[in-house]
Amino acid sequence: MPKILVIDDDPSFNMMLTTFLKRNEFKVESAHSAESGIDHLKNHQVDLVLTDYKLPDQDGISVIKKVKESYPGTPVILMTHYADIRTAVKSIQIGAFEFVTKPVNPDELLLLVKRALKEKKEPVETIKTSQGSKKTKHKSELDYISGESKYAKKVYEHASLVGPTDMSVLILGESGTGKEFAAKLIYEKSNRKGKPFIAVDCGALSDELAASELFGHVKGSFTGALQDKTGQFEYANGGTLFLDEVGNLSYEVQVKLLRALQEKKIRKIGSNADINVDVRIIAATNDNLKEKAENGSFRLDLYHRLNEFSIQLYPLRNRGNDLFIFAEHFLQEANDELGKDIEDFTEDTKEVFKNYPWPGNLRELKNVIKRAVLLCQDNKISPEQLPEEIKSGVSTLVTEQTLPSSNGSTENSTTPNPKDLKQLQETSEKETIEKVLKETHYNKSLAAKILNIDRKTLYNKIKRYEIDA
Numbered sequence: 407m408p409k410i411l412v413i414d415d416d417p418s419f420n421m422m423l424t425t426f427l428k429r430n431e432f433k434v435e436s437a438h439s440a441e442s443g444i445d446h447l448k449n450h451q452v453d454l455v456l457t458d459y460k461l462p463d464q465d466g467i468s469v470i471k472k473v474k475e476s477y478p479g480t481p482v483i484l485m486t487h488y489a490d491i492r493t494a495v496k497s498i499q500i501g502a503f504e505f506v507t508k509p510v511n512p513d514e515l516l517l518l519v520k521r522a523l524k525e526k527k528e529p530v531e532t533i534k535t536s537q538g539s540k541k542t543k544h545k546s547e548l549d550y551i552s553g554e555s556k557y558a559k560k561v562y563e564h565a566s567l568v569g570p571t572d573m574s575v576l577i578l579g580e581s582g583t584g585k586e587f588a589a590k591l592i593y594e595k596s597n598r599k600g601k602p603f604i605a606v607d608c609g610a611l612s613d614e615l616a617a618s619e620l621f622g623h624v625k626g627s628f629t630g631a632l633q634d635k636t637g638q639f640e641y642a643n644g645g646t647l648f649l650d651e652v653g654n655l656s657y658e659v660q661v662k663l664l665r666a667l668q669e670k671k672i673r674k675i676g677s678n679a680d681i682n683v684d685v686r687i688i689a690a691t692n693d694n695l696k697e698k699a700e701n702g703s704f705r706l707d708l709y710h711r712l713n714e715f716s717i718q719l720y721p722l723r724n725r726g727n728d729l730f731i732f733a734e735h736f737l738q739e740a741n742d743e744l745g746k747d748i749e750d751f752t753e754d755t756k757e758v759f760k761n762y763p764w765p766g767n768l769r770e771l772k773n774v775i776k777r778a779v780l781l782c783q784d785n786k787i788s789p790e791q792l793p794e795e796i797k798s799g800v801s802t803l804v805t806e807q808t809l810p811s812s813n814g815s816t817e818n819s820t821t822p823n824p825k826d827l828k829q830l831q832e833t834s835e836k837e838t839i840e841k842v843l844k845e846t847h848y849n850k851s852l853a854a855k856i857l858n859i860d861r862k863t864l865y866n867k868i869k870r871y872e873i874d875a
């Protein structure tokens with residue numbers, strides 16, 4: 407049973423929250439000041455910390471700092487009455503998982519707690535193909551679907567060719583096109599199979615934490631580095647390190663990464679000793695990294711070092727019939743997971759699928775199908791079980807292409823219409839995203855947290871609204 411520490415000096419709120427969480431099958435400990443909370447952590451293993459911002463001795467920001475320095479794997483959620491953007495930005499910058507504003511909505515908090523605990527378990531995934539547990543073994547048996555399009559065949563062929571070499575590979579593709587899956591395929595085809603496969607989401611690491619996460623640190627190297635930390639490079643020694651969203655790394659970390667790749671040596675923060683590492687790097691990005699390297703916002707030498715071989719993944723909307731091969735696969739996966747036995751999709755559903763542009767690619771398709779399987783009471787999935795935006799994806803296309811205006815001509819869909827709720831909503835969404843991006847100095851991970859959407863959704867929206875980010 408996961409253990410949560412609640413730090414809040416308001417006794418009745420603390421008790422109410424504790425009771426609520428206990429009723430939802432969590433083990434809960436409570437503390438009423440920052441100091442007693444931190445003391446508690448010294449002697450008790452805790453899976454998640456929920457802390458108030460305004461505490462009698464210190465504020466929630468210093469609690470987050472202390473937890474992140476000493477127990478970096480423990481997620482912290484900040485609860486605050488003071489929903490000003492600076493506190494939110496600060497809390498996320500120093501590593502809070504999320505912040506919530508008081509009064510807290512119990513259902514929302516519960517979802518957040520579950521998400522934090524889930525991500526805590528899976529921030530970094532290690533595949534062991536040796537005699538692992540069933541779960542570990544299953545993960546190593548990559549259920550990779552190739553597809554039939556010429557793009558899909560090329561990706562599979564290239565992954566199979568580059569796999570057994572030790573070349574660095576850069577995987578390019580929109581969000582959700584299967585970059586991590588392709589990285590695992592390369593790993594499975596390599597001589598390093600059976601050694602660690604470590605995935606690090608560089609987009610989720612703050613600048614301060616990235617170097618320590620990748621290379622480790624020694625005790626005392628910065629305020630609050632209370633114990634030595636092993637970095638992911640060392641954990642991946644002998645195996646493969648997958649750096650997702652590599653374009654997000656700061657210049658300083660890029661320098662260290664380049665050294666690690668060229669000299670096969672790393673140095674923990676605060677240490678003078680080199681550690682020899684033998685790590686194969688597979689990196690991925692949905693940025694235009696080449697352009698970033700050419701205009702100086704990503705180191706050109708590092709770009710070339712990462713890009714010894716590149717694999718381009720194509721958007722689902724360009725992959726023709728692959729869409730249905732994946733739909734079939736995700737249907738079976740969802741059936742297994744949810745204990746259902748849905749046989750197929752109706753023809754109408756297939757038509758909707760065909761017409762929707764799938765900006766979130768395979769991930770979006772997988773989620774849509776899982777939801778539909780859950781809702782479906784029949785033996786075939788019909789359009790009623792699909793979210794509105796998927797269905798309206800079709801109607802938008804129809805409107806753009808065929809709706810006649812009052813004078814009989816085909817109306818230009820980009821003409822603003824003050825009565826078009828969808829258009830108004832989109833304009834306001836675009837403006838909010840632009841504002842938050844500006845406020846966070848275009849830190850997309852942070853902006854996504856503040857906007858309460860995941861990073862991938864933010865990337866999709868930036869692309870869709872053509873926001874300069």
Ligand SMILES: Nc1ncnc2c1ncn2[C@@H]1O[C@H](COP(=O)(O)OP(=O)(O)OP(=O)(O)O)[C@@H](O)[C@H]1O
Nearest residue numbers: 549550551580581582583584585586587768769862
């Ligand atoms: N070839 C494949 N066969 C089966 N399932 C796949 C394949 N590729 C991707 N998927 C599924 O699609 C989902 C998205 O894949 P993945 O996480 O690899 O995408 P990504 O491009 O790395 O996404 P992001 O850019 O958001 O990091 C995963 O849940 C995975 O299960």
